[in-house]
Amino acid sequence: MNTTEEVLDFVHHGHERYLPHLSIDCVIFGYHEHQLKILLIRHHQHDRWSLPGGYIGRHETLTEAANRILAEKTQLSNLFLEQFYVFGDSPTRMNRIETQQTHNTTYAKVGVTIGENHWLSERTLSIGYYALVDYLNVVVKPEYLVDEYCWWDASELPELEYDHNEIISKAFLTLRAQIYQQPVGYNLLPKKFTLPEIHALYESILDRQFDRRNFRKKLLALGMIRQLPEQRKIGPHRSPFLYEFDLEGYRRAVEDLSVRAF
Amino acid sequence: MNTTEEVLDFVHHGHERYLPHLSIDCVIFGYHEHQLKILLIRHHQHDRWSLPGGYIGRHETLTEAANRILAEKTQLSNLFLEQFYVFGDSPTRMNRIETQQTHNTTYAKVGVTIGENHWLSERTLSIGYYALVDYLNVVVKPEYLVDEYCWWDASELPELEYDHNEIISKAFLTLRAQIYQQPVGYNLLPKKFTLPEIHALYESILDRQFDRRNFRKKLLALGMIRQLPEQRKIGPHRSPFLYEFDLEGYRRAVEDLSVRAF
DNA sequence: CCAAAAGTGTTCGCCGTACACCCATGT
DNA sequence: ACATGGGTGTACGGCGAACACTTTTGG
Incomplete structure (x- = not known):
């Protein structure tokens, strides 16, 4: 109006x-x-x-x-x-x-x-x-x-x-x-994003800290994200790699998780 | 009406x-x-x-x-x-x-x-x-x-x-x-129930089988149920023990679970 | 060369899973 | 005695958790 x-x-x-x-x-x-x-x-x-x-x-x-x-x-x-x-x-x-x-x-x-x-x-x-x-x-x-x-x-x-x-x-x-059932990051982040970005996103949503190494390991193991051969320039610091979501991998991961015991 | x-x-x-x-x-x-x-x-x-x-x-x-x-x-x-x-x-x-x-x-x-x-x-x-x-x-x-x-x-x-x-x-x-967040069994079962009853309940809700031994171990480890020193007579079979819910233990268990990684 | 941020590998302990035999009860 | 259903313990493997140093970059 x-x-x-x-x-x-x-x-x-x-x-x-x-x-x-x-x-x-x-x-x-x-x-x-x-x-x-x-x-x-x-x-x-x-x-x-x-x-x-x-x-x-x-x-x-x-x-x-x-x-x-x-x-x-x-x-x-x-x-x-x-x-x-x-x-x-x-x-x-x-x-x-x-x-x-x-x-x-x-x-x-x-x-x-x-x-x-x-x-x-x-x-x-x-x-x-x-x-x-x-x-x-x-x-x-x-x-x-x-x-x-x-x-x-x-x-x-x-x-x-x-x-x-x-x-x-x-x-x-x-x-x-x-957050465990939906590809939350896929919707909140740009197509290509860095690990520190998705890491901080999960930390702010769940209000707890995750170890950087374990976090990356888990996401890659689930097949939820894919590392790209590109990096982003972020000023006077080491350039982080870019990643993208693998929606199909994510879907499979969620399915597998739901078969676990309680 | x-x-x-x-x-x-x-x-x-x-x-x-x-x-x-x-x-x-x-x-x-x-x-x-x-x-x-x-x-x-x-x-x-x-x-x-x-x-x-x-x-x-x-x-x-x-x-x-x-x-x-x-x-x-x-x-x-x-x-x-x-x-x-x-x-x-x-x-x-x-x-x-x-x-x-x-x-x-x-x-x-x-x-x-x-x-x-x-x-x-x-x-x-x-x-x-x-x-x-x-x-x-x-x-x-x-x-x-x-x-x-x-x-x-x-x-x-x-x-x-x-x-x-x-x-x-x-x-x-x-x-x-x-089922992982709510004491589903507490509401669907009588105050006192047997292990086979709650076991079958979980199997029918989640539509999968659970090993009887692991199932009992898990529920007791979580502190979700307490074994009572009473048994129920069920005809020509060994009498199963009765159990009751421990709502406080359940609440604690759910809280702990939510702190786990994804 | 320094500050700031990102990248990376290993070890340990617990929990989830698989698995089979004995016991109690009523007929 | 037997049929039916219930009770119980152990061993293995994988995953989650903890942990610190090196590399890159621009100023």
């Missing part, structure tokens, strides 16, 4: 095109300079930041809706995007009033007031999706009602609107649990 | 008490005679079976709704009950007509027809919950619109209504993945 007209149409006729009571919130993870990042937005005249999100079209599948919303924000498609939880317990999700005031601050920009019985004021459950994107490929698209976009360090997040801190916590837990 | 009046009130006024467009479906797992079971219901005059489910009250949290629905069917509360996925992609969830006809077969019992714009005919996403219950403790509560309840072997399910086969598949995958 980029014009006053579009926003007004959404406010007045959105309930005809979208399902009420349900929204999608996206936790978009990126990785840059040894830090796991999350993309947040700040709505017009709001102090607190929030997760990018949207509604589900009445004629759109849930998966289509999630992909559309992500593409609207990042201009990227065909990304790693996965549902992880539905949020419907938090007091802010049960209490209409606070939500209503928050909406009104936003929509004041187009001169409308959201009443108590307006579809945007109704109780809304939110379906959480998390995405893994290559930080450098993301070009954030400005939107009319959004004042600012920013990548925040996952370890130093501010207090967010609604229950969005809770949503991010759950997304983070899911990411951690999925 | 146990009377015609209650059903009619639900059909005509349900949308005032419940959120439209959203439902909850419960995959209730039990375990009996070396078989993993799932509780299914058959609605009035339907050929196909389906999962027990319900709607979310407008003033009820999501968790409360799931627990209420489960308690309504099984008379049990304080169970293991966990959300695992939202289903909103299946063609049967996008296509109103089929759903409408299905509803009409059910509600014909109270002499009402569900029109195209009726709240029950609208597109509905379903939140999947799975429960682990002690088969022997479940007393199924009859309901007006349900002709039959039955525990089905998880490995021999019939073709179900809507996308319920898909929901069960996903629940089963989740259960498998969670």
Whole structure:
């Protein structure tokens, strides 16, 4: 939505095109300079930041809706995007009033007031999706009602609107649990990357240290990555080798792991 | 709902008490005679079976709704009950007509027809919950619109209504993945159980064989179960020892496991 | 030549795996 | 006595963990 007209149409006729009571919130993870990042937005005249999100079209599948919303924000498609939880317990999700005031601050920009019985004021459950994107490929698209976009360090997040801190916590837990099943690095890193990069990525996601030698040995033994005969120049230091993912090898490795005892 | 009046009130006024467009479906797992079971219901005059489910009250949290629905069917509360996925992609969830006809077969019992714009005919996403219950403790509560309840072997399910086969598949995958994080046996087995019982349970959930000696060794080493000085009489065979869960030991074991490398 | 970062190999101990015989019980 | 099912110990191999010095590069 980029014009006053579009926003007004959404406010007045959105309930005809979208399902009420349900929204999608996206936790978009990126990785840059040894830090796991999350993309947040700040709505017009709001102090607190929030997760990018949207509604589900009445004629759109849930998966289509999630992909559309992500593409609207990042201009990227065909990304790693996965549902992880539905949020419907938090007091802010049960209490209409606070939500209503928050909406009104936003929509004041187009001169409308959201009443108590307006579809945007109704109780809304939110379906959480998390995405893994290559930080450098993301070009954030400005939107009319959004004042600012920013990548925040996952370890130093501010207090967010609604229950969005809770949503991010759950997304983070899911990411951690999925790191053994999903080629997390494949989605968060560029096609070619160095060992120190993927090493630091795993350390920041799992919040523990790995021995450099054992780490490389394991990844190569699993067949998860392949060393390339190229190096990267990184200033006054020894040049690290570049590696690439071997998705097929990764798939096989995950399969083998799942056959192990508990 | 146990009377015609209650059903009619639900059909005509349900949308005032419940959120439209959203439902909850419960995959209730039990375990009996070396078989993993799932509780299914058959609605009035339907050929196909389906999962027990319900709607979310407008003033009820999501968790409360799931627990209420489960308690309504099984008379049990304080169970293991966990959300695992939202289903909103299946063609049967996008296509109103089929759903409408299905509803009409059910509600014909109270002499009402569900029109195209009726709240029950609208597109509905379903939140999947799975429960682990002690088969022997479940007393199924009859309901007006349900002709039959039955525990089905998880490995021999019939073709179900809507996308319920898909929901069960996903629940089963989740259960498998969670078996290393959750005390699955604690919820599916009685307080005291024998080694062969828990052994067969793990084999049926993970669909592979475990060596009896290694299995016992592992569970005891983890501190997950404790051997009791009692035995169970099982007819013309050697009496197996009884065991009980050590939830605290289990928690510690899971924590330790999560510190291992990948 | 120095600082900073990357590359590399070996040893040890535990855990996961494979494997087979004896024991208890009721008929 | 016998049929059925349950209980129990050992040996091997592989993988995860710990560990430190050398090489490269630009300034």
